[in-house]
Amino acid sequence: NAGVTQTPKFQVLKTGQSMTLQCAQDMNHEYMSWYRQDPGMGLRLIHYSVGAGITDQGEVPNGYNVSRSTTEDFPLRLLSAAPSQTSVYFCASSYSGFGTPYEQYFGPGTRLTVT
């Protein structure tokens, strides 16, 4: 198993550009999520999905879109990049069945800089 994969590893954007961060998992997990990690802020949830075709907002969704057309893939789209979106982005997945501990599997991250 490859686990959770993310591409690209690094990206530099200019203000106003758009891009898509890719995330894929091969563990047949229903639950997938996107976090951003900033110094002193810990992990903040951007969007999440409990299954194909179902997405919902986390605590910091503004400026980001997601879709979930398959169980495996959960791309994150930046619509018009802003310097405030400079961060490290992590994708995570887990089995979401009730009665399970709900442990998360993380990708290696994408380091995004917006100038």
Place this chain on the structure above:
Amino acid sequence: GNSVTQMEGPVTLSEEAFLTINCTYTATGYPSLFWYVQYPGEGLQLLLKATKADDKGSNKGFEATYRKETTSFHLEKGSVQVSDSAVYFCALSYNAGNNRKLIWGLGTSLAVNP
């Protein structure tokens, strides 16, 4: 509401020192508790977990006990190594209606000097 509070870092220790990183939580019901570790330049990975009161999670020499009476899940290791230098996150999961929710601490950075 539910929350997780962990001690602020950075924590700096010498090799073979004893480590404690405090984590306390506020939650209704019966949450599951986790410690995750993030090595430099990598994503987070699960270090250990506990799903009910008095459970002890352990892995790689690290331990944490789920203490409902003190609402704590402190991470301990008897003798740290340079390779343990990382950021450690305490987390809590709970049921919220038909969804599962996850709450994260802010992370504690550990540096171990040789």
